[in-house]
Amino acid sequence: MNKLIIIGNLTADPELRTIPSGINVCTFTVAVNRRFTSNKDDRQTDFFRVAAWRQLGENCSRFLTKGKKVCVIGEVSARAFEGKDGALRASLEVTADEVEFLSPREPQDAPARPSGYQPQPAPSGERRPQQGQGWNSSQSDGMGGTAFGDIAGGFSEITDSDLPF
Secondary structure (H helix, E strand, O other): OOOEEEEEEEOOOOEEEEOOOOOEEEEEEEEEEEEEEOOOOOEEEEEEEEEEEHHHHHHHHHHOOOOOEEEEEEEEEEEEEEOOOOOEEEEEEEEEEEEEEOOOOOHHHOOOOOOOOOOOOOOOOOOOOOOOOOOOOOOEOOOOOEOOOEOHHHOEOOOHHHOOO
């Protein structure tokens, strides 16, 4: 089984691109600090390249930015490449199965409410039924309707005070 869990911070803004088959992929790098320090009290950091595909990648591109803390769960693979200086280097790449956004939401990330939205307070003087009281379908007006009146289509009008909760 190949499963890796890392928690760290993005080193740069994620990049979203679409491959020729039309599938979206988002790539970003996560810096993970090790728990221990060397003798010189230098913290060691590992860098993981992450690829998030399809909807997960679109969400990462939309909500993540440089410095945000994330938890990534996925498969890891090591890749060798030649650096600009000609030296052989290695890169750890993760194909993300899950990405949890750990940094708190910023106001611009919050879902937008409809224009002119105003939360409505409960009407004053509204009578709520006591426990054990409420609307009972057996309350008939003797004419085929309920005690609350007959509405077109055979439905009866009920109010909040008719509900048992």
